[in-house]
Amino acid sequence: xxxxxxxxxxxxxxxxxxxxxxxxxxxxxxxxxxxxxxxxxxxxxxxxxxxxxxxxxxxxxxxxxxxxxxxxxxxxxxxxxxxxxxxxxxxxxxxxxxxxxxxxxxxxxxxxxxxxxxxxxxxxxxxxxxxxxxxxxxxxxxxxxxxxxxxxxxxxxxxxxxxxxxxxxxxxxxxxxxxxxxxxxxxxxxxxxxxxxxxxxxxxxxxxxxxxxxxxxxxxxxxxxxxxxxxxxxxxxxxxxxxxxxxxxxxxxxxxxxxxxxxxxxxxxxxxxxxxxxxxxxxxxxxxxxxxxxxxxxxxxxxxxxxxxxxxxxxxxxxxxxx
Numbered sequence: 001x002x003x004x005x006x007x008x009x010x011x012x013x014x015x016x017x018x019x020x021x022x023x024x025x026x027x028x029x030x031x032x033x034x035x036x037x038x039x040x041x042x043x044x045x046x047x048x049x050x051x052x053x054x055x056x057x058x059x060x061x062x063x064x065x066x067x068x069x070x071x072x073x074x075x076x077x078x079x080x081x082x083x084x085x086x087x088x089x090x091x092x093x094x095x096x097x098x099x100x101x102x103x104x105x106x107x108x109x110x111x112x113x114x115x116x117x118x119x120x121x122x123x124x125x126x127x128x129x130x131x132x133x134x135x136x137x138x139x140x141x142x143x144x145x146x147x148x149x150x151x152x153x154x155x156x157x158x159x160x161x162x163x164x165x166x167x168x169x170x171x172x173x174x175x176x177x178x179x180x181x182x183x184x185x186x187x188x189x190x191x192x193x194x195x196x197x198x199x200x201x202x203x204x205x206x207x208x209x210x211x212x213x214x215x216x217x218x219x220x221x222x223x224x225x226x227x228x229x230x231x232x233x234x235x236x237x238x239x240x241x242x243x244x245x246x247x248x249x250x251x252x253x254x255x256x257x258x259x260x261x262x263x264x265x266x267x268x269x270x271x272x273x274x275x276x277x278x279x280x281x282x283x284x285x286x287x288x289x290x291x292x293x294x295x296x297x298x299x300x301x302x303x304x305x306x307x308x309x310x311x312x313x314x315x316x317x318x319x320x321x322x323x
């Protein structure tokens with residue numbers, strides 16, 4: 001058998017096993033054969049997820065020194081720390097697909113990789129931190145819980161811990177908004193204005209409508225995703241409307257109402273032109289978010305260099321001990 005035919009046979013056998021694992025709803029491990037399109041899709045999705053966690057630290061970290069109490073400061077610091085950890089878990093999962101972390105980070109810094117559009121909006125008031133926790137993290141949970149069953153094993157395993165921690169983040173946001181909405185009239189108005197700002201962008205976090213999302217169907221066929229963008233968005237709307245009522249707040253959406261026939265809430269058309277503009281880099285804070293990330297990367301160069309030097313010295317010492 002020639003070398004070409006042998007390679008073709010390996011690929012055919014690998015494809016057959018891959019198809020079998022997908023059909024059985026089993027897991028693909030890093031050492032398993034996988035189609036390049038599957039590897040590419042996962043690398044893009046997981047790395048963008050990691051970038052979102054890292055960039056998403058910025059709007060909340062900006063409020064740590066201005067949180068209204070020591071307790072709130074401590075909770076917010078813990079949350080920002082969690083988000084950093086999520087980014088590291090996800091970068092580690094992405095690296096198993098064959099792209100180095102250095103390259104993934106470089107893609108973000110150079111603007112070649114995307115991250116969630118929601119993090120290009122400012123947190124104008126303390127209530128916005130509540131809205132981010134309740135709506136943004138709530139949307140993330142709705143989207144990410146099914147990913148715990150993703151066909152790529154490292155991604156699914158990372159998502160289990162991430163989702164558990166995100167549930168605390170959502171609860172933190174809910175508590176902030178509850179305290180404000182049951183406080184003074186000014187505080188309640190602040191909470192109302194915050195959810196008005198984040199309602200639309202939070203719904204856009206699930207991605208464009210299914211008709212405009214060419215990658216979604218293939219991801220579902222590979223069992224990476226379990227539900228379409230529109231299905232997840234509907235689940236989220238059905239979840240948050242009664243929660244808003246419990247807060248004593250409402251959404252500025254005249255089309256938002258219960259549809260008895262469908263058994264779901266109807267909601268208004270989202271501003272997809274704005275979504276596309278933000279994705280292209282024209283959001284309120286796109287340039288600032290990346291500028292801050294680049295500055296942090298440059299300022300942390302000495303830490304990376306020190307860690308590399310320590311690792312090199314330790315490896316040499318360990319080798320000398322073995323010899």
